[in-house]
Amino acid sequence: MAQFFEVHPDNPQIRLLRQAAQILHDGGLAAVPTDSSYAFVCHLDDKDAVEKLRRVRGVDDKHHLTLLCRDLSELANYARVDNRQYRMLKAATPGPFTFILDATKEVPRRVSHPSRRTIGLRVPDHKVLQALLEELGQPLLATTLIPPGETQPMNDTEEIRKRFEKSIQAIVCAGACPMEPTTVVDLSGDEPVLVREGRGDPALLGLETTA
Numbered sequence: 683m684a685q686f687f688e689v690h691p692d693n694p695q696i697r698l699l700r701q702a703a704q705i706l707h708d709g710g711l712a713a714v715p716t717d718s719s720y721a722f723v724c725h726l727d728d729k730d731a732v733e734k735l736r737r738v739r740g741v742d743d744k745h746h747l748t749l750l751c752r753d754l755s756e757l758a759n760y761a762r763v764d765n766r767q768y769r770m771l772k773a774a775t776p777g778p779f780t781f782i783l784d785a786t787k788e789v790p791r792r793v794s795h796p797s798r799r800t801i802g803l804r805v806p807d808h809k810v811l812q813a814l815l816e817e818l819g820q821p822l823l824a825t826t827l828i829p830p831g832e833t834q835p836m837n838d839t840e841e842i843r844k845r846f847e848k849s850i851q852a853i854v855c856a857g858a859c860p861m862e863p864t865t866v867v868d869l870s871g872d873e874p875v876l877v878r879e880g881r882g883d884p885a886l887l888g889l890e891t892t893a
Contacts, residue, residue, distance in 0.1 A: 684713075684847040686839075691715075691856040694810045696817065702852050703817040710851030711735055713827055713842050716750070717808045718778045718864045718881050719835035720827040720842065722850065723750065732793055732823060738849050740830025747793055748780055748802035749821045752812065756821060757803050760788050767869045770887050776807035778860075778881035782868040793823060800870045810856040826863065837861050 685705065687698040706712055709731045711724050722739055724731035726749065736742065751757040754771055761783035763771065771781060785794040785801040794801045803821075806812065815822060828835050829845060836842050839855040847853075865882035867889065868875040876889045884891050 684843060684850050685852045686843060686855065687852065688855045689810055692809055694813045694856065696813065699810070699814045699817050699854070702854050703814060705852045706818060706822065711738060711849070712852035712854060713839070713846065713850055714811055714814060714822075714824075714854045715808060715856045715859050716806045716811055716824075717776075717860065718806075718826075719859045719861055720837060720839075721750075721824040722827050723822040723824045726793065726821055726823045727790065729790075729792065732790075735823065735825060738846065739825045739828070741825065743792070743796055745825070746782065746795060746800070746802045748804055748824045749789070750811065750815060750824050751803060751805050751821045752815045753805055757805060760786055760821065761801060761803055762786055770867075770869065770874065774882060774886050775805040776812075777805070777886075778807070778862070778864045779887075780804045780864040780866045782866065782870050782877070784870050798870070800868075802866070804864060808856075810854065814854065835859075835861060835863075 687702050689698050706725050709728045714723050724735045780802045782800050782802050789801050826835050837858050863880040865880040866877040868877050
């Protein structure tokens, strides 16, 4: 049965986030708010938790999972970043952008793309999630909270609770999220490629919009 942590969106109770972080440390799955939508998250280094994350979300190993990092210095531990890429990352973080980058050896092979060895990374601009990451002391592996077979993320934590309380271990409630996906930019090639336009403005990165 999932534990429900109702936290203040601007001044989250650290005591509650510490409990949620411990559940994640122990291999549990959690639903957490982000600056784009709610997400399923788990501990990066727990193989069973990662498999459970994919199963609950209904995706296979070709689906790009995302690493949620506290800041750019932490992100650089998990992705190879040159000066050009770093300038782009700095312009757009923290914020609703996901960057696809070449993974370093710090990223377990099972969570990177099986053929490309890339990983999605982002630094979210959300006080509750940042505080949770601070308590955890390392990145979280995440995927958008979209139920299997559906296309829209869930935004109501009571609905999330009804739907997933037996398959996840924690729900961190901090009110509604924007319900708009991140903008995804692939930086793993010679030139940046706008994969999906979402909440983040591509102009911040000097990229043309797809509209």
